[in-house]
Amino acid sequence: MRENKFLSIYDELVNQIQAGKIKPITKLPSENELVEQYETSRETIRKALNLLSQNGYIQKVRGKGSFVLDVSRYDFPVSGLVSFKEIAQKMGKPWKTIVNELEVLHPDDYLQKQLHLSSKDYVWKVIRSREMDHERIILDKDFFNKKVVINLTKEICEGSIYEYLEHVAGLKISFAKKEISVVEPTEEDRRYLDLKEYNHLVMVKNYVYLEDMSLFQYTESRHRLDKFRFVDFARRGN
Amino acid sequence: MRENKFLSIYDELVNQIQAGKIKPITKLPSENELVEQYETSRETIRKALNLLSQNGYIQKVRGKGSFVLDVSRYDFPVSGLVSFKEIAQKMGKPWKTIVNELEVLHPDDYLQKQLHLSSKDYVWKVIRSREMDHERIILDKDFFNKKVVINLTKEICEGSIYEYLEHVAGLKISFAKKEISVVEPTEEDRRYLDLKEYNHLVMVKNYVYLEDMSLFQYTESRHRLDKFRFVDFARRGN
DNA sequence: AAGTGGTCTAGACCACTTC
DNA sequence: AAGTGGTCTAGACCACTTC
CATH class of the missing domain: 1.10.10.10 (Winged helix-like DNA-binding domain superfamily/Winged helix DNA-binding domain)
Structure with missing residues (x-):
């Protein structure tokens, strides 16, 4: 009981x-x-x-x-916070995460603004390619406030960072804000993605907050156009 | 009180x-x-x-x-059901709605599937271009179950159909499901949009349900890539 | 020990729908 | 008139945080 x-x-x-x-x-x-x-x-x-x-x-x-x-009729989860691992498993396709970069550095101007940090702070930078059906279709660029996320390893990044943060590190994630737009690919995108002939990609910016209201993560998920899909379920009133 | x-x-x-x-x-x-x-x-x-x-x-x-x-920090409404009129006014830009087509017809196979109707039913078909800063950047293709939406005029379609349905026709909209993906433009898109050189557009499918659980509207909002922006605010747990 | 929000109860009155 | 969900009350006990 x-x-x-x-x-x-x-x-x-x-x-x-x-x-x-x-x-x-x-x-x-x-x-x-x-x-x-x-x-x-x-x-x-x-x-x-x-x-x-x-x-x-x-x-x-x-x-x-x-x-x-x-x-x-609702084949997709309602919640807005879903990890790549969950989606890939749900779709039942072969998938893999490739950790391209993992390092600690001072945030540049753009990152300082996104994460509300100063140039003296430290952030984890994680660049990962998400492979489904043997094509790298998503590039995830995660930045974590080092004060909050003390430790990260390649092994953790190859699995689900969320699972680690919530269940192992004990962080309590309370809400996230997503912004979806379409952008032109950078040199980095071309290096880490199998972009084919597409000359745009869908960028999902994700700002993640803890229970104490602190912003601790900024992520850019960069999706190949043809593989992008987002479902939103909105109720009105009660 | x-x-x-x-x-x-x-x-x-x-x-x-x-x-x-x-x-x-x-x-x-x-x-x-x-x-x-x-x-x-x-x-x-x-x-x-x-x-x-x-x-x-x-x-x-x-x-x-x-x-x-x-x-x-949250500059955009949280709710998922927002009309073009509200967004345009919020942005404070000159905007206009052009009604390209307005007619009643039997649904084709695709529409029958989307709206759960048979070939003998009737639907309103409304095709509208949304102009902002003197460019037609969104093409809205709305389909309404004629049994629910009895009457529609060009004047109503030039304003906000939502406002009419909710405040005048007295319909109670309870929830909506959105699906966002990227597609190639059709001949229709090129005719009704100022597409420029873009060879993809963002398609937002919208399924709208009434309080009595009946699906009465299916909409495809087709956005020019560079003008598309979607914000989602997700809370986790309580 | 005192203060906080989270859960739960047993009752009341109300607006709306159905018959 | 009877049944439905929506709001509101005044109380209780609890887990957690702070001091």
């Missing part, structure tokens, strides 16, 4: 929806019925249902009830 | 943060203090604070308090 009550109710309902035990378009039991089923209070049931709603599992309609949405 | 209590508290705090009366990094009054200030219950204060947190205004830390984030 360690887990929160509303979370375990949420988990149970998610499982039933994903297993197809509760079918799309059908109505969930009413909040009062769920109160009896789970022997809890209405506010606790409502917390579970609001989570389901926020995550796109149900649609609540005042006066009517909660309806199950067709989850099978 | 028509508005919800938690919403008016939320609005008041947002105003104070945006006006700089509550400075970034400073701590908000504790929940118990706010309970006294606003003469309400703690759960109501918590609803207001959770909204602030979800919308990126504050960061709550267990045992410590709620901290104000630096809002000035």
